[in-house]
Amino acid sequence: MRISIVVLIIVFSFQLSAQDTLTLLKPARVFDGEILHENWQVFVRNKKIEAVGEKLNIPANTEIISLPNTTLLPGLIEGHSHLLLHPYNEVSWDDQVLKESHAERIIRAALHAQKTLLAGFTTVRDLGTEGSGYDDVGLKQSIEKGIIPGPRMIVAGRALVATGSYGPKGFHAEISVPQGAEEADGIDNLSKAVRTQIGKGADVIKIYADYRWGLMKEAQPTFLESEIKLVVDIAKSSGRDVVAHSSTPEGMKRAIMAGVKTIEHGDGATSEVFRLMKEKNVCYCPTIAAGDATSQYKGWKKGTEPEPERIQQKRKSFKMALDEGVQICMGGDVGVFPHGENVREMELMAEYGMKPQEVLRSATSVNADFFRLKNLGKIKSGYLADIIAVEGNPVLNISDLRKVKFVMKDGIIFKK
Numbered sequence: 001m002r003i004s005i006v007v008l009i010i011v012f013s014f015q016l017s018a019q020d021t022l023t024l025l026k027p028a029r030v031f032d033g034e035i036l037h038e039n040w041q042v043f044v045r046n047k048k049i050e051a052v053g054e055k056l057n058i059p060a061n062t063e064i065i066s067l068p069n070t071t072l073l074p075g076l077i078e079g080h081s082h083l084l085l086h087p088y089n090e091v092s093w094d095d096q097v098l099k100e101s102h103a104e105r106i107i108r109a110a111l112h113a114q115k116t117l118l119a120g121f122t123t124v125r126d127l128g129t130e131g132s133g134y135d136d137v138g139l140k141q142s143i144e145k146g147i148i149p150g151p152r153m154i155v156a157g158r159a160l161v162a163t164g165s166y167g168p169k170g171f172h173a174e175i176s177v178p179q180g181a182e183e184a185d186g187i188d189n190l191s192k193a194v195r196t197q198i199g200k201g202a203d204v205i206k207i208y209a210d211y212r213w214g215l216m217k218e219a220q221p222t223f224l225e226s227e228i229k230l231v232v233d234i235a236k237s238s239g240r241d242v243v244a245h246s247s248t249p250e251g252m253k254r255a256i257m258a259g260v261k262t263i264e265h266g267d268g269a270t271s272e273v274f275r276l277m278k279e280k281n282v283c284y285c286p287t288i289a290a291g292d293a294t295s296q297y298k299g300w301k302k303g304t305e306p307e308p309e310r311i312q313q314k315r316k317s318f319k320m321a322l323d324e325g326v327q328i329c330m331g332g333d334v335g336v337f338p339h340g341e342n343v344r345e346m347e348l349m350a351e352y353g354m355k356p357q358e359v360l361r362s363a364t365s366v367n368a369d370f371f372r373l374k375n376l377g378k379i380k381s382g383y384l385a386d387i388i389a390v391e392g393n394p395v396l397n398i399s400d401l402r403k404v405k406f407v408m409k410d411g412i413i414f415k416k
Contacts, residue, residue: 021046021411022062027072027389033365033378036357036395042072044385047411051381065416067389070405073360074377075122075386077367078151078342079285079331080264083109083116083124083139084132087338089297094168097131097180105132109139113150115340118415120388120404124151125331125371127206127243127264128159130180137201149414154371156243157202158182160193160231162222165213181208190227194234205235207260209244210251219268221251228258241372243285249273256282261370262329267291267310269317274324283329283370284321288314288352289344290333318352328354329370330363343401350398357395385411 023044030040030052043051043058084105085096096105116124129136140153159181166181184193194205207228214220223231232242236259244255247267255263256276262283263269269277269284277284295308307315321328332345349359368377375383387408392400407415 022059023408023411023413024056024058024062024064025067025072025387025389025406026064027067027070029070029393030072030379031074031357031360031364031395032380033074033368034361036071036393040072040379042379042387044387044408044411047385048375049379049381049383049385049387052379065406067406070389070391071393071395071400072379072387072389072406073120073394074364074368074379074383075151075388075407075409076120076342076363076401077330077371077373077377078116078121078124078334079262079329079363079367079371080287080333081116081124081126081331081339081342082128082130082333082335083112083126083153083339084129084135085335086112087297088294088336093130093180097168097178102132102135106135106139109135110142110148110150112335112339113139113143113148115338116334116342117149117151117409118404118407119340119342120390120401120407121342122151122386122388122407122409123154123367123371123373123376125154125156125204125367127156127204127245128181129157131178133158134200134202140201151409154203154373155201156204156206157197157200159206159208159245160184160190160197161208161211162213165211165222166208181206185223185227187227187230190230191234194231198235198238198240202240204240204261205231205242206264207231207242207244207255209246209255209260210248211245219248219251221248221254223254225254225258228255228260232259252277256280264331265290265333266321267313267317269320271320271324274321274326277321278324278326281327283327283366285329285331286314286318286321286349287331287333287345288318288348290336292344292348293337315352318349318354322353327366327370328358328362329367330359331367343399346398346401356398359398360394385409 025042136155143150161181163183241261244260365377389406391403394400
């Protein structure tokens, strides 16, 4: 008799879990990843968007969620994140790399992941652990298993730097300290390093095409074009892309010609570089918010003092990118500034001359396309139900993205 009861309970539980989860979202408007639609509704079945439009026929047992005065959008995609870092005005980068334990950095990263998700960013491209090994891989897996809440992650692992170019620096020549990325040079070392990073779980390979290692500590190219091409060829053979940190015209040219997918930062880019970027279909990730934050950490009183040269240069380079028609990836280098404040980058993109609707495209459909994210970045039938709602209309006022009222990822509601 006892056995029969147990069997009945198991069967009943299975039937409950097999039922579909049906949700109808009723906002004031929907930005679908490309354009804005008034009076649209979105019907979600389990993990996917099943239907969108003005009037939808839905099953009787559907949960209806009214979201008046809101704009529904695809879950935002952060293009340049470091979940294992926190703002440099709290603890310097050197001290984070050299003094914080892996345990502390992972615990912080778990909190950062939750803040990021609740801020409406359901996906992040995390570009380097900065001395924390492959902890990003473990963080990604913990989110996927449902152990902690957070965005889906594209991870770069350790990232690659030329020997002697990266940091921490400034120690006695006989002292070796942990580096913020993996040093590798030449055919054999680079080949092994790329394959090792892929084997350890990197989804994308990041290289530092230039860095502050030149005379007078100025930025200069680090890898030869042939070395970068080797990295690209190996990564491509596994279906992965390469992204390049670069701020010098020569470093960017080498990376673009070698076949990288995106250029990160690009402060010193010229019109010639941007034209080459457009020709080769390389996306530009400007990380405006990082420079804005570090300038303030160094004493700039934003709003009351003239803009530093670095900020003026970033305005010029961003305008050149817009004028040349380069595809722009939304990515702020968050971690330099607080996680959950990702919208800063989007606000600055609009302030620097990009139309708000194009900023929204950059953080949704454009990033999804360039990051090879299938069925993400749009509110569209058959796409994954990564959906957020914000009060107001960010097409008119980009800062309305700060007023997140609803977050759904994979059909699961995290904020309501």
